[in-house]
Amino acid sequence: xxxxxxxxxxxxxxxxxxxxxxxxxxxxxxxxxxxxxxxxxxxxxxxxxxxxxxxxxxxxxxxxxxxxxxxxxxxxxxxxxxxxxxxxxxxxxxxxxxxxxxxxxxxxxxxxxxxxxxxxxxxxxxxxxxxxxxxxxxxxxxxxxxxxxxxxxxxxxxxxxxxxxxxxxxxxxxxxxxxxxxxxxxxxxxxxxxxxxxxxxxxxxxxxxxxxx
Amino acid sequence: xxxxxxxxxxxxxxxxxxxxxxxxxxxxxxxxxxxxxxxxxxxxxxxxxxxxxxxxxxxxxxxxxxxxxxxxxxxxxxxxxxxxxxxxxxxxxxxxxxxxxxxxxxxxxxxxxxxxxxxxxxxxxxxxxxxxxxxxxxxxxxxxxxxxxxxxxxxxxxxxxxxxxxxxxxxxxxxxxxxxxxxxxxxxxxxxxxxxxxxxxxxxxxxxxxxxxxxxxxxxxxxxxxxxxxxxxxxxxxxxxxxxxxxxxxxxxxxxxxxxxxxxxxxxxxxxxxxxxxxxxxxxxxxxxxxxxxxxxxxxxxxxxxxxxxxxxxxxxxxxxxxxxxxxxxxxxxxxxxxxxxxxxxxxxxxxxxxxxxxxxxxxxxxxxxxxxxxxxxxxxxxxxxxxxxxxxxxxxxxxxxxxxxxxxxxxxxxxxxxxxxxxxxxxxxxxxxxxxxxxxxxxxxxxxxxxxxxxxxxxx
Numbered sequence: 001x002x003x004x005x006x007x008x009x010x011x012x013x014x015x016x017x018x019x020x021x022x023x024x025x026x027x028x029x030x031x032x033x034x035x036x037x038x039x040x041x042x043x044x045x046x047x048x049x050x051x052x053x054x055x056x057x058x059x060x061x062x063x064x065x066x067x068x069x070x071x072x073x074x075x076x077x078x079x080x081x082x083x084x085x086x087x088x089x090x091x092x093x094x095x096x097x098x099x100x101x102x103x104x105x106x107x108x109x110x111x112x113x114x115x116x117x118x119x120x121x122x123x124x125x126x127x128x129x130x131x132x133x134x135x136x137x138x139x140x141x142x143x144x145x146x147x148x149x150x151x152x153x154x155x156x157x158x159x160x161x162x163x164x165x166x167x168x169x170x171x172x173x174x175x176x177x178x179x180x181x182x183x184x185x186x187x188x189x190x191x192x193x194x195x196x197x198x199x200x201x202x203x204x205x206x207x208x209x210x211x212x213x
Numbered sequence: 214x215x216x217x218x219x220x221x222x223x224x225x226x227x228x229x230x231x232x233x234x235x236x237x238x239x240x241x242x243x244x245x246x247x248x249x250x251x252x253x254x255x256x257x258x259x260x261x262x263x264x265x266x267x268x269x270x271x272x273x274x275x276x277x278x279x280x281x282x283x284x285x286x287x288x289x290x291x292x293x294x295x296x297x298x299x300x301x302x303x304x305x306x307x308x309x310x311x312x313x314x315x316x317x318x319x320x321x322x323x324x325x326x327x328x329x330x331x332x333x334x335x336x337x338x339x340x341x342x343x344x345x346x347x348x349x350x351x352x353x354x355x356x357x358x359x360x361x362x363x364x365x366x367x368x369x370x371x372x373x374x375x376x377x378x379x380x381x382x383x384x385x386x387x388x389x390x391x392x393x394x395x396x397x398x399x400x401x402x403x404x405x406x407x408x409x410x411x412x413x414x415x416x417x418x419x420x421x422x423x424x425x426x427x428x429x430x431x432x433x434x435x436x437x438x439x440x441x442x443x444x445x446x447x448x449x450x451x452x453x454x455x456x457x458x459x460x461x462x463x464x465x466x467x468x469x470x471x472x473x474x475x476x477x478x479x480x481x482x483x484x485x486x487x488x489x490x491x492x493x494x495x496x497x498x499x500x501x502x503x504x505x506x507x508x509x510x511x512x513x514x515x516x517x518x519x520x521x522x523x524x525x526x527x528x529x530x531x532x533x534x535x536x537x538x539x540x541x542x543x544x545x546x547x548x549x550x551x552x553x554x555x556x557x558x559x560x561x562x563x564x565x566x567x568x569x570x571x572x573x574x575x576x577x578x579x580x581x582x583x584x585x586x587x588x589x590x591x592x593x594x595x596x597x598x599x600x601x602x603x604x605x606x607x608x609x610x611x612x613x614x615x616x617x618x619x620x621x622x623x624x625x626x627x628x629x630x631x632x633x634x635x636x637x638x639x640x641x642x643x644x645x646x647x648x649x650x651x652x653x654x655x656x657x658x659x660x661x662x663x664x665x666x667x668x669x670x671x672x673x674x
Contacts, residue, residue, distance in 0.1 A: 054448055054629075055629065056629065057394065057448070057449060057450050057451055057629070057633075058392060058394075058444075058449040058450055059392070059393045059394040059395075059450065059451075062392060062393055097264075097303050097304055098303075099303065099343075099345055099346060101388065102388055102391065102392065102440060102444070105388070105389075105392060106392065106449070109392075122348065123348070124346055148302070148303075149258065149259065149260060149261045149262075149528055150258070150259055150261065150262060150263075150264055150302050150304075151303075152261045153261060153262060153263045154263075179261065184261075196447070
């Protein structure tokens with residue numbers, strides 16, 4: 001099977017081996033797009049599936065994501081040269097007044113796992129910073145998180161900031177966090193609500209695949 | 214001068230019971246915590262809404278409505294006493310006048326109920342640790358620390374009985390360690406960073422409490438151990454890591470007591486059981502009746518030895534019977550009523566053991582809370598005096614205990630968690646016994662952008 005060794009190296013989180021195998025494929029002349037899709041993104045899909053089936057935990061997934069990133073770093077300059085389309089760009093952050101970042105970090109990690117370029121704004125992020133960064137990096141998706149019932153309304157403020165700037169429709173806005181639910185997402189006009197990091201990444205993957213098909 | 218603990222506060226695990234402890238705490242109005250009776254501790258929060266100057270009138274009226282409902286229910290159900298925890302929201306700590314205004318509203322209503330109906334109650338003021346709003350955190354100066362001091366001082370002057378906080382020293386390093394189930398970094402965050410911060414922080418809080426007639430009560434490692442518990446519950450990280458974290462935060466918690474806190478320590482600190490075993494101070498816990506705030510695998514065992522029994526927090530939302538804080542109050546009062554009757558009839562140990570046995574074999578996080586195991590881990594902790602070696606030894610002993618429980622087939626651990634026992638044991642094998650050497654190693658590994666070590670240096674270092 002093609003990329004079997006590379007796939008296993010990604011799944012086991014062996015960064016050094018991933019780098020060696022990616023370089024070997026480049027030297028062999030394997031198309032960059034194939035290495036990216038079949039050698040790096042596909043095994044991360046298997047890792048994600050194993051997580052969903054409760055076979056592994058997040059730390060194992062993180063190790064795999066780091067190994068995948070190591071391979072991706074080698075491919076990135078070649079992708080630009082050869083015109084391979086990027087998977088997509090995600091801007092993520094926790095709203096103003098909220099200091100929680102573990103859930104947000106999980107989503108960021110899972111987004112990296114699908115091959116997206118992720119810009120993590122951190123915690124306690126002012127509304128305007130989401131807009132500014134999304135515009136700066138030409139993002140596809142903006143993920144907004146809140147963990148407190150009292151900071152949840154700030155998600156709406158961020159969306160309003162996008163509207164005020166006249167750029168709301170340029171971005172797919174995904175929302176999440178412990179107190180957030182579908183009804184709230186609908187009420188504030190978010191595009192997507194997911195209850196966990198794995199679903200968020202899956203939803204983003206579907207969207208980006210269609211967008212860049 | 215700080216206290217030292219080199220032995221347990223109990224001679225026998227049979228005396229380690231709920232509602233009573235060797236060093237009870239008495240409030241200004243005579244409510245004794247740990248003096249023989251277990252009381253409810255009710256916490257509540259706002260429904261989803263913005264907190265700003267414009268919404269403060271509405272916020273004031275919501276808190277008024279909540280406290281009236283809670284006190285009325287406590288009176289109607291003949292609660293022998295009650296503790297209210299007011300845990301501010303970050304905006305209320307950043308703007309101390311807002312938090313203090315709410316504290317005043319709550320305290321006045323409590324005083325009224327005592328004057329009119331004889332309902333004795335006490336209030337715990339818990340400002341947020343907003344020092345982490347600066348990244349990397351600025352721990353000992355700046356606007357966030359000053360706002361916290363104003364809140365502590367203002368509340369103490371205005372009659373707060375207990376001062377508490379869920380402090381976050383070292384959390385900026387531990388957050389990533391949790392995601393990676395990285396015990397080595399957690400030992401650094403807790404044993405080397407958090408413990409140093411606790412020493413400085415609790416000396417300061419105790420000074421404020423003592424100067425203003427309040428009680429320096431205690432902390433919670435919520436952002437460390439409870440975050441681990443919740444993530445383990447969601448299937449994100451191994452339960453065995455969360456179980457080790459539960460015990461691992463104890464040396465950090467002990468520093469608060471060594472530096473002036475006298476209890477009752479905060480509700481979400483399940484490590485309180487080790488603290489009670491070592492220091493004999495009263496503790497609060499939460500379990501099955503805090504499912505309104507978060508799920509846990511320790512719902513019953515958490516009720517085995519506390520002196521106050523809490524709901525963690527609940528929003529002011531309407532349920533079929535009434536508002537959620539009132540519902541919580543009723544649940545806690547009935548829990549405490551049963552526990553107190555059992556104790557009065559001489560069945561406290563039986564009650565404790567039933568609560569323990571119903572949970573302890575089903576999850577490693579419950580197993581480490583079993584009273585005999587609490588004593589075993591606590592004895593390991595008091596063998597040394599410095600937080601780093603205490604933390605490292607706690608990790609080793611807790612892993613040994615989990616391994617032993619598994620081998621004796623008395624503890625249920627998922628197959629994928631068994632593999633993690635090996636991984637965690639491997640992670641701590643290489644940790645040097647010498648703290649300086651360990652700090653030097655970790656300084657190399659953790660980027661300075663994440664934390665500022667100089668914020669953790671005490672005069673004695």
